[in-house]
Amino acid sequence: MQITSIAAIYFLFWVMSAFVMLPFGVRTADEAGVEKVPGQAESAPVNFRPGRLALRATIIAALLTALFVANYEYAWITIADIDVLPKPPGAAAD
Known part of the structure; x- marks a missing residue:
């Protein structure tokens, strides 16, 4: 798998987890x-903390990307x- 593919998958996991x-x-x-x-x-x-949210999303996205690549x-x-x-009927069994 290419590094650009891994980066794109990481970005998708990051946005989803965020x-x-x-x-x-x-x-x-x-x-x-x-x-x-x-x-x-x-x-x-009251107190939105985008830094904490980004940190959590980064950790979760890294774990999910590692599982995906593995x-x-x-x-x-x-x-x-x-x-x-x-x-379908008549299909050969594997």
């Missing part, structure tokens, strides 16, 4: 007991393993 991690650890003003600013949405986070190299799970469609 979006999945967004709602975790967020507290609203009511939950934190802080006074709201006039015009503030009730669901607005599966690519060692073929633990292949397309044949996840083929759930029935074989």
Whole structure:
């Protein structure tokens, strides 16, 4: 596998994990007991920490990319393993 392919897969895993991690650890003003600013949405986070989110996404994306590349190299799970469609009539058995 080329390094550019690995970088592209890492980027996709990073974006996916960042979006999945967004709602975790967020507290609203009511939950934190802080006074709201006039015009503030009730669901607005009190202390959004993008650095912490990026760090978590980086670690998760690195682990997922490593698993993906290892599966690519060692073929633990292949397309044949996840083929759930029935074989057409008259098809040769493998």
